[in-house]
Amino acid sequence: MGTVLGGEKHELGQPVPAGLEPARPRTQRRRRRFRPARWMRYLILIAIAIIFMAPFAYMVSASFQPLEQMFRLPPSWIPPDPTLDNYVQFFTSGRNIGRWVFNSFYVTTTITVAVVFTSSLIAYTFAKRTFPGRDFLFLLTLATLMLPSEVLSIPNYLILLHIPLMGGNDLYGQGGNGMLNSYWGLIVPNIGSAFSIFLLRQYMRSAVPDELIDAARIDGAGHFRIYWQVVMPLCRPAVAAVAIFTFQFWWQELLGPLIIIDSAELYTMPLGLTTFALGNRTLWHLIMAGSVLMVIPIVIIFFVFQKQFVRGISMSGLKG
């Protein structure tokens, strides 16, 4: 477990300089030299880790405590009488939690699949093909990278409202709700992702040798087949990273659903959770239970794909 990031240099496409391999003995010698400082390091690292983890630990603990126990000092880090009541109450609080969980999963998964597909197609043409207008389109992508979606939330609200032939609209987009208050509205505007295109393109440029594509072409493969059967299998780490980033981002999205969704049955989990925090009648014990439930999928995904995740971040940070 020593150097988790260390072994990944090859896969990042950076040739390891000769003479780097025998670096181990040196670092060991250095380790001995700095021993006193190392204890300090551990002390600092552990102290910060405790501070970073404390809110989580409390959240988990509080989710097994009745509300009265939460209103007692000192805070109980280990519930004195652990109970599952909060979880039961969370699901029977008169809100359609099951539906919200489904909505969140459905919307987030659909966006993720669509983003991975559209972005990788575009990234492939940016990385491996020449065609008139490529550089212009790439510049456009970079410019979009700097355009926060919040700025577009107002016009997109209106555009969704006036999508023709949707949600009771006529051919001219009048008369109904368009894509507002529907899954469409939560999914469609969010499928384009400049960040994903950029990340995938950077990876493809270094991870997919041109010779391989040329060879496939000589064998008579069309571009879609090359993309699907040659490029994509070589880009699994990048694809995984994009998928995880996308999932994580849209799993927590609040502003979009807040603006687009009206009916409670179409709420996503983040929007739904805010209904437990109303003024001074905040149902803290239920929020804690709901939060634990909402963190679990993300934590599982993180643990399962930790390697790809870390690699994905390193790819986006370095030029890859």
Added chain:
Amino acid sequence: MRREWTAYLFHAPGLILFAIFVVYALFTSFILSFQDWDLIGERTWVGLDNYREILQDGDFHEAIGHTAYFVIGTVVPSTILGLGLALLLNSQIRGLGLFRTAYYLPTITPLVIAALLWTWVYHADYGLANYYLQALGVIDEPVFWLSNRSTAMPAVIVMSIWQTAGFGMLVYLAGLQAIPQELYEAADVDGAGGWTRLWRITLPLLAPTTIFVLIINTVGAARNFTPIFVMTNGGPPGPGGATTTVVFYIYQNAFRYLRFGYASALAYAMFILLFGISYLQFRWYRKRVEV
């Protein structure tokens, strides 16, 4: 070359979405920014009135100030903390995976949950912050963190630093791994100490990483909405108060006061500001890193 057209075909889904939800959206809000509209009544042309109002709108200017406060207050400490953690972790530390997870967990936590959780941490009577700060003797009596004009923004900032530092740490860890060991060995031979190596080798070589982290963190912080919506609702004292950031102010004008025209003009103003900042950062980035 013969089959160039397939390249455009690959772009088609993305371009259609881009045309509708970016180009047409920018066009729509541009038109809207010269109009007055409450979503239900008639649209009326008001010329440059909305933009004139922006120049005189004290609340908006304050919102820019709050946003700058939040962005700088979050990004600088968060980046430094991320760098510090990465440097500490990058020396054959045992349990690296464990530490890394501990620092990164806040970053993968859905923002709504982070915000709700910290609202409880800051609870005046039963929150963890007041209890332990009093126990340690840092404060004498409970502080109303989120309902006090001077402490509300710092409180949100602390939450945000906690939430974003893990990202910087991971990127820096990757950056550190990319620095050739030979440089340090050469420095060893020259008898350079730890500080010299940090300032002369590590930090200069991490410059592209630093710029990247700064750009991502700045854009992320400037978009800040969820924590404000959940923790303070723009207050204290109420919406428009000490933690009203630009995005929150735009949201408020559009979807609470139904001033779609004015809100669109505000969004344009924010876009121009943010684009300018990102552009400068990005040029700085490109100068050092070939994209």
